[in-house]
Each structure stands twice: as structure tokens, then as C-alpha cells.
Amino acid sequence: MIIAVDAAGGDYFPKNPVEGALDALSEDSNLQILFVGPQDIITNELKNHSYDSDRVQIVDAPEIIGMEESPASAVKNKRNSSITIGLSLHKAGKCDGFVSAGNTGALLAASTFILGKLQGVSRPTIASYYPTLKGFRLLVDAGANLEIKPEMAVQFAKMGQIFCKHIMGIEQPKIGLLNVGEEDEKGTEITKSIHAELKKVEGFVGNIEGRDIFPAKADIFISDGMVGNILLKFGESIPDALMKMVGSAIQKSDLEANQIQSIQTVLKSAFSPFNYERVGGLPFLGVNGVSIVGHGGSSALAIKNMIKSAVSCIESDINGKIVASLN
Amino acid sequence: MIIAVDAAGGDYFPKNPVEGALDALSEDSNLQILFVGPQDIITNELKNHSYDSDRVQIVDAPEIIGMEESPASAVKNKRNSSITIGLSLHKAGKCDGFVSAGNTGALLAASTFILGKLQGVSRPTIASYYPTLKGFRLLVDAGANLEIKPEMAVQFAKMGQIFCKHIMGIEQPKIGLLNVGEEDEKGTEITKSIHAELKKVEGFVGNIEGRDIFPAKADIFISDGMVGNILLKFGESIPDALMKMVGSAIQKSDLEANQIQSIQTVLKSAFSPFNYERVGGLPFLGVNGVSIVGHGGSSALAIKNMIKSAVSCIESDINGKIVASLN
Numbered sequence: 001m002i003i004a005v006d007a008a009g010g011d012y013f014p015k016n017p018v019e020g021a022l023d024a025l026s027e028d029s030n031l032q033i034l035f036v037g038p039q040d041i042i043t044n045e046l047k048n049h050s051y052d053s054d055r056v057q058i059v060d061a062p063e064i065i066g067m068e069e070s071p072a073s074a075v076k077n078k079r080n081s082s083i084t085i086g087l088s089l090h091k092a093g094k095c096d097g098f099v100s101a102g103n104t105g106a107l108l109a110a111s112t113f114i115l116g117k118l119q120g121v122s123r124p125t126i127a128s129y130y131p132t133l134k135g136f137r138l139l140v141d142a143g144a145n146l147e148i149k150p151e152m153a154v155q156f157a158k159m160g161q162i163f164c165k166h167i168m169g170i171e172q173p174k175i176g177l178l179n180v181g182e183e184d185e186k187g188t189e190i191t192k193s194i195h196a197e198l199k200k201v202e203g204f205v206g207n208i209e210g211r212d213i214f215p216a217k218a219d220i221f222i223s224d225g226m227v228g229n230i231l232l233k234f235g236e237s238i239p240d241a242l243m244k245m246v247g248s249a250i251q252k253s254d255l256e257a258n259q260i261q262s263i264q265t266v267l268k269s270a271f272s273p274f275n276y277e278r279v280g281g282l283p284f285l286g287v288n289g290v291s292i293v294g295h296g297g298s299s300a301l302a303i304k305n306m307i308k309s310a311v312s313c314i315e316s317d318i319n320g321k322i323v324a325s326l327n
Numbered sequence: 328m329i330i331a332v333d334a335a336g337g338d339y340f341p342k343n344p345v346e347g348a349l350d351a352l353s354e355d356s357n358l359q360i361l362f363v364g365p366q367d368i369i370t371n372e373l374k375n376h377s378y379d380s381d382r383v384q385i386v387d388a389p390e391i392i393g394m395e396e397s398p399a400s401a402v403k404n405k406r407n408s409s410i411t412i413g414l415s416l417h418k419a420g421k422c423d424g425f426v427s428a429g430n431t432g433a434l435l436a437a438s439t440f441i442l443g444k445l446q447g448v449s450r451p452t453i454a455s456y457y458p459t460l461k462g463f464r465l466l467v468d469a470g471a472n473l474e475i476k477p478e479m480a481v482q483f484a485k486m487g488q489i490f491c492k493h494i495m496g497i498e499q500p501k502i503g504l505l506n507v508g509e510e511d512e513k514g515t516e517i518t519k520s521i522h523a524e525l526k527k528v529e530g531f532v533g534n535i536e537g538r539d540i541f542p543a544k545a546d547i548f549i550s551d552g553m554v555g556n557i558l559l560k561f562g563e564s565i566p567d568a569l570m571k572m573v574g575s576a577i578q579k580s581d582l583e584a585n586q587i588q589s590i591q592t593v594l595k596s597a598f599s600p601f602n603y604e605r606v607g608g609l610p611f612l613g614v615n616g617v618s619i620v621g622h623g624g625s626s627a628l629a630i631k632n633m634i635k636s637a638v639s640c641i642e643s644d645i646n647g648k649i650v651a652s653l654n
Binding site (some may be wrong): 133178180188210213214223227229232233234237238240245246249253259262269273 | 506536540541560561562564565573579590592594596600
């Protein structure tokens with residue numbers, strides 16, 4: 001099992017990708033890591049670590065795609081970036097999957113362009129883990145397709161079900177369509193058409209509203225990428241905002257230091273459902289390969305879990321199951 | 328100042344509307360209340376209270392529109408509902424504003440149909456208060472218009488600015504367009520067209536993302552009603568979900584009763600920014616009158632604040648200012 005890791009992706013490269021990958025390596029004796037990025041940077045960073053050098057390779061990719069760079073021009077013009085080279089190695093069968101905390105747009109564009117689409121898939125999608133009272137559930141689409149058509153929604157639902165079942169361990173995942181009301185006739189014309197097609201998919205529980213997300217009235221929340229992306233980023237901002245709200249409430253209170261300590265301990269535990277580090281990135285579903293993208297701020301732990309997620313996708317043959325489900 | 332109050336609206340009528348209205352009455356000696364709803368129900372409820380009967384009238388409206396009823400057919404078929412009669416009284420100049428915690432869709436349809444639109448307004452909109460780290464800010468549209476056009480977004484922005492400034496006390500309110508990224512060229516074709524038109528409006532700060540809501544990077548969040556409604560209902564669900572998360576964290580901890588007590592006190596204070604009771608309902612902006620709708624579960628306090636909000640809208644001549652701004 002060889003996983004290529006983008007050593008030049010995210011806000012904290014090469015440190016976090018290298019550290020996370022070496023942690024994954026030490027926990028899985030079947031794993032090999034292929035670092036992709038500027039060779040000197042990787043070599044320097046590796047000097048800070050001890051590891052089994054027989055299971056680590058470096059592939060030089062001197063160009064770096066910035067986090068805010070325009071995806072289309074980055075993919076077109078930077079042929080020697082870690083993203084392009086890493087995905088090309090995957091396409092050529094030199095590795096089994098690719099993991100990056102780099103520019104999401106560039107990763108989506110390059111994954112679709114280089115790996116191609118799975119048979120039966122109109123458009124690949126980015127799914128995202130979403131915190132709920134039942135643990136993480138799946139939001140699809142999280143920003144790859146800002147407008148969606150009924151057949152795309154059906155494919156997202158079926159791909160999401162396979163991912164939920166085999167990677168997230170949710171048996172018989174329920175599908176809900178995010179909408180402004182529960183009744184079948186709610187929403188725009190396109191939402192109503194999507195609803196009508198989703199009704200044919202097993203596990204569809206109908207429209208769900210914003211208030212149904214936290215109670216996880218469905219396991220898979222289907223939306224277009226506009227709604228999904230705004231919700232994803234809003235959700236990510238909740239813990240920090242709440243800690244600030246709690247912080248100013250504490251300041252106004254007359255609590256003693258040990259009481260404040262115990263509040264912080266409880267809240268840290270309470271907000272742990274929001275901890276994205278544990279879940280290992282967002283999968284691109286529908287591409288002919290395994291490509292996992294992480295948050296730009298991914299920690300070493302997040303990178304390690306992204307690699308584990310890639311390994312699970314490969315071992316469970318997620319893509320084979322998707323093709324079987326769609327065709 | 329006469330405010331008509333829907334005594335048959337919301338999940339807790341007639342109790343909460345009557346109690347809230349009488350509280351408002353006792354706090355404002357210039358106020359008169361006109362209760363609209365089934366006469367016997369109102370008369371019975373009023374027996375539980377002492378109040379200045381010279382300032383209270385009842386208008387019989389025997390039909391009740393259910394909270395889940397289809398708005399179009401309810402407005403068409405129930406001509407003797409509190410909503411239809413209350414808004415008709417307002418249109419006829421028998422009162423200065425109408426306040427209801429009833430069926431939002433029916434209220435929007437009836438407000439637009441009966442009161443008509445202000446000059447220069449393409450489509451009236453529901454704005455919603457939204458909790459942020461700086462206090463409540465304004466989300467427009469919160470579900471009235473699931474698809475919006477550039478000129479509508481511009482009108483929403485200008486109406487929102489007037490509301491923010493004169494009712495919410497925010498000087499020079501900043502306008503942001505909810506989008507998937509900050510750059511001008513982000514989003515769908517329609518989002519890009521909206522962005523281009525909003526650029527001409529003073530106070531526009533550009534695209535904002537989901538993560539920019541809590542820090543209140545703008546004071547007015549412009550979106551279509553699909554995004555707005557999902558965000559609104561999701562936001563409303565946050566305090567309850569968090570209290571559950573905190574509750575299970577407390578159960579897992581070994582805290583003593585007094586420590587748990589102090590945590591609950593701090594959290595109650597910390598989550599107070601989410602307390603919609605304080606803000607008094609959602610204004611319909613763009614209708615030729617003052618129509619305020621509250622959450623179905625509105626408490627008496629929420630109803631009282633809705634009435635105060637209606638009074639503020641009238642005293643500040645919000646509608647006159649909107650017409651001046653748009654024409």
C-alpha cells in the first residue's frame with residue numbers, strides 16, 4: 001500500500017504533512033509513503049525525524065500551488081506542482097492514493113482532469129464530514145458543484161451511502177435533501193425535481209431543514225455546493241465562536257480559577273464532536289482514484305487520519321462499489 | 328399608536344400573544360392593542376389578566392390558519408382568519424402595524440397581497456436577526472425568495488441598511504454577499520451578477536464566507552432565501568444542540584453539583600446571544616405597512632418585543648426611508 005502525500009500543501013508544510021505521514025507509517029507496517037514536493041524542503045524536514053527509510057520515497061515537484069491561487073490557472077500552468085505530479089503518479093499506478101491539505105479547488109480540478117471520472121458519474125463531488133449529536137455525518141456537495149441537477153443528486157446520494165456504510169460505519173444510511181421545509185412541494189423548481197428523483201433512492205427520508213442537521217435526521221445531507229460550502233465553513237467556525245462567547249461570560253462571572261478550569265475541561269469534551277482532525281479530510285467521490293483533501297490548517301494528526309482514510313477507501317474498494325451501484 | 332396582535336397565531340395562543348401584548352401595553356402608555364382572533368378565546372384569556380380596558384379592543388376573526396397549512400390556500404380560503412382580518416384592518420388604517428407568531432408563509436403572502444409593495448420594491452423580503460460575536464446582525468433573505476435577482480439583492484441591501492441603522496442601532500452597516508469564497512469571481516453566474524450590482528451600493532464589503540458570519544465581517548448578510556432559511560433554522564438549533572453536547576460531557580465528568588451549577592450559569596450567559604426572544608420577530612421589508620412575524624414558539628416576552636419592534640418601525644418611518652432610498 002503506497003500513499004502519495006503532498007509535502008507542499010496546506011498552511012504548515014512541510015512540517016505537518018511529513019510528521020503526519022511518518023506517524024501513519026509507524027502505525028501501519030504495510031504502508032509506504034511517497035512524499036511529493038520540492039526535494040530539498042522534504043529532505044531537510046525528514047532530518048528532524050527517525051523513520052524506516054525503506055518505506056519512504058521522495059518525488060521532486062519543485063512548483064508550489066498557493067492556497068489562494070486560481071485553481072484553473074494553477075493546474076494548467078504548474079505542471080511540476082506536487083498536486084499535478086502526485087495525481088499523475090497515482091494515475092500511472094505508482095501509488096494507490098493521494099493525500100493533500102493543499103488548494104481544494106486545484107485538487108478538485110486536477111483530480112477530475114488527471115484521474116478521470118468513474119463510470120456512471122456525471123460530476124465528481126466533495127463530501128464533508130459534519131458534526132451532529134450522533135457523531136459525524138456526511139454533507140454532499142461541500143462546494144465542488146455550486147449548482148446540481150437531479151441525476152447528480154442521485155449519484156451523490158448513492159456514493160455517499162457507500163462511503164457512510166464502508167468508511168463511517170453507518171449501516172443503512174438515511175438520505176435527506178436540505179430544503180426550506182419538510183413538505184414534498186417545498187423549494188425551488190430544481191429542488192422539487194431533485195426531490196422527485198431522490199424519492200427513487202432507497203433510504204431517502206425526504207426534505208430536511210436546517211434545524212434537522214444537529215439531530216441528524218438523516219445521515220447524508222444532500223445540497224448544492226453553495227449551501228453545502230456555506231454550511232461547512234459556518235460549522236467549522238462554531239467551536240471558536242462559542243469559546244469566545246464562553247470566555248466573555250467567564251470574564252463577567254466571579255468564578256475562581258479551579259471552577260474556570262473545570263468549565264474549560266467540560267467544554268473541550270463537549271465540543272469534541274467538532275474536531276475535524278479525527279476524521280481525516282474530505283473525500284472526492286466519483287473520481288477514478290483515491291484523492292483525499294484536508295483543511296489548509298490540517299495538523300499532523302489530521303494528515304495521519306487522512307492517510308488512514310485513504311487506506312480504508314482502497315481496502316474497501318469504495319470505487320468498485322460506486323461503479324456497481326451506479327451502473 | 329394602535330398595534331393589531333394576532334391572538335390566534337403561534338404554538339401557544341391565545342396565552343402568549345395576550346400576555347405579551349398586555350405587558351407591552353403596561354410599558355408604553357401611548358400604546359393601544361387590537362386583538363384579532365376568535366372572540367370567545369380572547370375574551371376568556373383576558374379574564375386571567377388585569378389591564379387598562381380602554382386601550383384594548385377585540386376584533387373577531389373566527390377562522391384559524393394552522394402553522395403547517397399551505398400558505399396560498401390558507402390565505403385564499405380563510406378570509407376570516409386573524410391574519411387576513413388583521414392585515415386588512417392595517418390596510419384600512421384602523422391600526423398602525425400587525426404582529427403575529429403565526430404561519431410565516433401565510434403572513435408573507437397575505438402581507439404582500441393585502442398591504443401591497445412599497446414603491447421601488449420588486450419583491451418584499453423577510454429579514455432575520457442572526458447571532459454573532461458582535462450581537463445580532465441581519466440576514467436577508469431568510470426564506471421569502473428562494474431565488475433572487477441582482478436588483479432584488481440591491482433592494483434587500485438598502486432596506487437592510489435602513490433597518491440596521493434605525494432599528495438595530497448599527498451606524499454605517501456593512502453589506503456582505505454570502506458566497507463560497509472571498510474573491511469577486513467566486514460563485515454561480517447569478518451570484519457573480521449580484522456581486523457586480525452590489526458593488527455599486529455604499530457599504531458593500533464584498534463576498535463573505537460561512538466562517539465570516541460569527542465574527543460579523545458584515546452587518547447584513549445577503550443571500551437567497553434557500554441559503555438564508557437553512558442558515559436561520561440551523562442557527563436556531565445551535566443552543567439546544569450545544570446544551571445536549573455539554574450535558575453529555577458533564578455526565579462523563581466527575582463534577583460535583585455546585586460545579587455543574589456554575590457551568591450551567593456561565594453557559595446560559597454565554598449562549599444569550601442566541602436568545603431570539605430579545606429581538607422581537609422578523610420584519611417583512613418592502614411591504615406597504617408594518618408587519619412583524621415571530622417564531623411559532625414565541626414566548627410572551629418575544630411577543631412584547633415584536634410589538635416594541637413594530638412601534639419602532641412606525642416611529643422611525645422605516646417605510647418612508649426605504650422609499651426615499653430606492654427611488
